[in-house]
Amino acid sequence: MRQYLIGLDIGTSGAKCILVDDLGTVVASSTQEYPLYTPRPGWAEQNPEDWWQAVAKGCQIILKQANLPKEAIKGVSFSGQMHGLVALDEGLNVIRPAILWCDQRTQPQCDALIAKAGGVEGLMRLTNNTMLSGYTGGKLIWLKENEPENYARMKTFCCPKDYIRLMITGEVATEVSDASGTGLFDTEKRAWSDGAIALAGLDKALFPVCMESSDLAGRVTEQAARVTGLPQGLPVYAGGGDAVIQTTGAGLVKPGIMGVVIGTAGNVAMGMDRFTPNPGGKLQMFCANGPKLWNALGVTLAAGGAYRWYRDALCEADLLEAKQRGTSVYSIMGDKAASSRPGSGGVVFLPYLSGERCPYADSNARGVFYGLSLATTRGDITRSVMEGVTFSLKQVADLMTQTVKAEKIYTSGGGSASPLWRQMQADIFNLPVYTMSAASEGGAYGAVMVAGVGAGVWKDLNEAISILRVETETLPNPANQAAYQDAFGIYTDLYGALKPVYDKAAK
Numbered sequence: 382m383r384q385y386l387i388g389l390d391i392g393t394s395g396a397k398c399i400l401v402d403d404l405g406t407v408v409a410s411s412t413q414e415y416p417l418y419t420p421r422p423g424w425a426e427q428n429p430e431d432w433w434q435a436v437a438k439g440c441q442i443i444l445k446q447a448n449l450p451k452e453a454i455k456g457v458s459f460s461g462q463m464h465g466l467v468a469l470d471e472g473l474n475v476i477r478p479a480i481l482w483c484d485q486r487t488q489p490q491c492d493a494l495i496a497k498a499g500g501v502e503g504l505m506r507l508t509n510n511t512m513l514s515g516y517t518g519g520k521l522i523w524l525k526e527n528e529p530e531n532y533a534r535m536k537t538f539c540c541p542k543d544y545i546r547l548m549i550t551g552e553v554a555t556e557v558s559d560a561s562g563t564g565l566f567d568t569e570k571r572a573w574s575d576g577a578i579a580l581a582g583l584d585k586a587l588f589p590v591c592m593e594s595s596d597l598a599g600r601v602t603e604q605a606a607r608v609t610g611l612p613q614g615l616p617v618y619a620g621g622g623d624a625v626i627q628t629t630g631a632g633l634v635k636p637g638i639m640g641v642v643i644g645t646a647g648n649v650a651m652g653m654d655r656f657t658p659n660p661g662g663k664l665q666m667f668c669a670n671g672p673k674l675w676n677a678l679g680v681t682l683a684a685g686g687a688y689r690w691y692r693d694a695l696c697e698a699d700l701l702e703a704k705q706r707g708t709s710v711y712s713i714m715g716d717k718a719a720s721s722r723p724g725s726g727g728v729v730f731l732p733y734l735s736g737e738r739c740p741y742a743d744s745n746a747r748g749v750f751y752g753l754s755l756a757t758t759r760g761d762i763t764r765s766v767m768e769g770v771t772f773s774l775k776q777v778a779d780l781m782t783q784t785v786k787a788e789k790i791y792t793s794g795g796g797s798a799s800p801l802w803r804q805m806q807a808d809i810f811n812l813p814v815y816t817m818s819a820a821s822e823g824g825a826y827g828a829v830m831v832a833g834v835g836a837g838v839w840k841d842l843n844e845a846i847s848i849l850r851v852e853t854e855t856l857p858n859p860a861n862q863a864a865y866q867d868a869f870g871i872y873t874d875l876y877g878a879l880k881p882v883y884d885k886a887a888k
Contacts, residue, residue: 384838385447385454387440387611388828390623391432391461391541393417393481393645398439399822400447400454401829403838405848407819409446411439418478423485423744426478429467429544436545440609451612457549457601458594458832459620460627460824461542463562466520468535473553476531479541480520483646483682483735485744487519494522497580501662507577509568511662514736514744515682516564522581537589542620549609549617550599554590556619558626558676561667566591568668568675569656592619594626594670595835618835621670623824624648624678629670630827631791631817632846639787641774641806641814643796644823647684649777651677651785663740663780670831671842677785679739679777684770685795687732687748688714691766711799718764719801723808723864726761727752729872730769731879740776741876745887751875768865770796771805772872778810789813793820803853808861809869818850 383402390397395414401407413435418426464482467475480486491512498504501511512518517540525532539547540559547553560566560573565581565588567574573588592598598619606613620626624642628650633640640650653675659666669676683690692700692710699717703710733746750765778787790812796802797816807814819826830845832838839845 383453385449386829386832386836386838387443387454387457388822388825388832389436389439389457389459389542389545390823390825390828391436391459391545392623393462393483396432396435396439397823397825398436398443399825399829400443401826403833405819407822409443410822411442413439417481425481425484427481429475429479429541432541432545433548437608440611444610454612454615455838456616456618456832456836457611458618458828458835459542459546460623460828461540461545461559461620463540463559463622463624464515464517465541466517466524467539467541467544468524468531469537469539469553470534471536473547476534477528482515484520485514485736487523488514488744490522490526491516491519494519494581504577505659505662507574507580508564508566509659509666510561510564511742512564513738513742515738516562518564518577518581521583525583535587537587539589540622542622543589546598546617546620549601549605549611551602552599554592554598554619556592556594556596556621557668558594558670559622560591562622562624562665568666571668593672594619594621594831597835616836618832620828620831621824622667624650624680625667625676626670626827626831627793627824628652628676628827629830629842630822630824631793631820632849633791634671634674634842634846636785637788639778639781639790639812641778641790641792642794643684643770643774643792643802644794645684645686647681647770647774647794649679649774649781651781651787653677657784665739670827671834674842677781679780681732681770681773681777682735682738683732683748684774687734687770688766688796690734691763695762714763715799715801717760718767719760721758721760721764723861724868725765725768726757727754728757728761728765729868729875730765731872731875732766732769732773740780743883745883746876747883747886749875749879751871767802767805768868769872771802771809772869775809775869776873787812789815791815791817791820793817793823800855803855804858807855807857809865811857811862813857814855815851816853818852820852
């Protein structure tokens, strides 16, 4: 008899719910969208109730689609947008809207904490990570300083996927990958850093219990069963932050395989089987989804999000053509980009639409088109956006491969659906690029693997990833190397040249 597992991913734009069998086949899937609020420039918030309603509806849909006996479902686990702050009162009620990963309001708090630690290296001795403006730790300090009445009401907090687990089990907890992304977690000891928490001036009592990703975190309550349709008593496993667990779902457990994700944000990641120092704090060294596993990660804030912005802001004609032809606007945009050549006719795009995190931790950075001329075509501009995103990820990869050599790339996220974008990755990284089965499922598939290990369907993550299959292979084209090297050199020079302008404009 087949065994089935459920993965729930609480993303920035929507909640994805999938049901997967023990052979790795996605049996049912549902995505429910919800809004993002920007009450001030640089702020980004969501209502946790929107997440819960989306998850409840999604669970109902996939269970109806699959129509399985309840005893066939062995467990449920989670992926979720990292770094979000959900502040909870004594009754575990939400105090204020959740502050999200892409929110930039906390830069002054982060700068002050780093200075208090004696610089980045001082903080890294406590956590092996610096404090970035997107991290949860800066949000906690901001709340204390700017909303003291809400801070006084707060008895604990959690990250977005942990809130959904709370609603399903009634239990508050987090796990090591999301905890790593608070900036207040000792990633070597896999425990909260008392030193970093004290340095931040926060109350240690606020910090929730922290588990490993496959630990049993509770069971579906009677009330949650009524709302979601999940079987009452179903085992619930801790899960993982999306930037980490989506690499698990893509098969990135051991060193040597580099994961490149082009989703709303972009990231480059590699699994590590030992704790690794993080010189300068430019990468994020997080605990991964198995005991004694870590994850080297670098995140760019606007990857597919930059391409979507470009679509919405500057591609009205493409949108109209897509509607008239009954096809995807991305297909039309891709055709335009393919009409340009590597190097985009000299046009270079900097994708810093939300500031940047890696390789430049700079909330003042902004997007730029450079090299426009009277000869520039729509195809050049479109291609430059795709190349600029890939160049940004290449810079992250260059940091990572200073200590661990990459042999190949597994790519995932919405950008991996484009053959042109896969070829760009192969050419710019000069590595073979593969897509794997279920890559389009993102973090939800990693959540399924974590649940399966917890439930005993697979003995460990190495056995879990054996269900993955190669779907596409893209090899580097030597004919494109010179053009990309020239364009990448210009791309790399532009940030340094514009840095004084960014800082001046931000004052």
